[in-house]
Amino acid sequence: MSIMAQFGMFNVRIVEKGDVYGLNDCLTYKETEPLVEFYDIRFINDKDWKRGQFISRYCVSTLLETGHYPQGLSLMGYEPSLNVPAESMTEIIKWLKESTPRWKPDDDLCPECGSGDIQVIDRIFDEECREYGNRCICWACNHDWHVTEEQ
Numbered sequence: 001m002s003i004m005a006q007f008g009m010f011n012v013r014i015v016e017k018g019d020v021y022g023l024n025d026c027l028t029y030k031e032t033e034p035l036v037e038f039y040d041i042r043f044i045n046d047k048d049w050k051r052g053q054f055i056s057r058y059c060v061s062t063l064l065e066t067g068h069y070p071q072g073l074s075l076m077g078y079e080p081s082l083n084v085p086a087e088s089m090t091e092i093i094k095w096l097k098e099s100t101p102r103w104k105p106d107d108d109l110c111p112e113c114g115s116g117d118i119q120v121i122d123r124i125f126d127e128e129c130r131e132y133g134n135r136c137i138c139w140a141c142n143h144d145w146h147v148t149e150e151q
């Protein structure tokens, strides 16, 4: 089941591997990296818009990498009412960090400061070595690095 929470006038939903998404939920998500969807709850109804009106979708790493949104997040450039306020973005980033623990590397520590408060923010396929690697970030010191997944 996907996770969803309300922040101001937006429903924010995390789509993980195996969750349904897209128009009428007709697609099943197959990637490891979670997606984050924003819905406008002003247009919620019992039919097509149970979560509200769909606005946009991001890879979780896109939102976590930037991390700080002093101007908020503009979901649709030409529609100023669809701007997620800075305070909500702070809460959303915190919530995303807490709600995607399955995506955190198991027993790794930050090589820079030794903190365990780290998270995978991206999954990369290395064309040369033909293997997958994880890009990690440390929330304590902001160090980011790359680890290869052992098979």
Ligand SMILES: [Zn+2]
Binding pocket: 110, 111, 112, 113, 114, 115, 138, 139, 140, 141, 142, 143
């Ligand atoms: Zn660190």
